[in-house]
Amino acid sequence: MPKIIIPLFLIVIGLFLMFKQEPEKEVIEYIYVDIKGAVKNPGNYQMPYNTRVSDVIKKAGGLRFDASTRYINLAKRLEDEMVIVIYTNEEVLNNPSDLMVTYCNCPTITNDGLFDSEENNLEKVNINTADLETLMTLTGIGKVKAQAIIDYRTLNGQFINCEDLMNVKGIGQSTYDKIKNYITV
16 A cells, blocks of 8 residues: 555646646836926836836936926826926926816916916025036036036136126027026025
8 A cells, every 4th residue: 555655646746746837927018108308318218017207207317407397297107108298397387378288287376366386496506506417407508518617617706696607608698598597696
């Protein structure tokens, strides 16, 4: 009898191993998302399936200084071929009704009937003390212009007022008009 038990035991183990299913490997699917507007590096990004809007913003280098998240649901799950537009505070202030049609969130209406502005709570960039990266968060200020601002203030001293920024080579009235509400001295 013991001679029969051992072969039966081996047969049972063999059958068990033969029919044992291997665990399914986790398949990571990737999706492609286009992010535009007030992020440091707009473009198309390959993202893992089941990630959030906040994740693609981080991958795009983060928000620019002038970005408004008032009309963006940062917790929304990403979908393949999704387009995300991060508006600037200026765009939100100048076109709130256009944005309300596009997005389900609505801006807060203050007691005076005007749209509440995130600009009032915005910390401005001090052009006398900001480093290269901080200056580059301003609309229209890339690496070359940011370095020109730093070089100008190194050679000429601090800016007396914000308008003095137009003395920097490459910064004219149109660039200044885009950033004047976001800078200070």
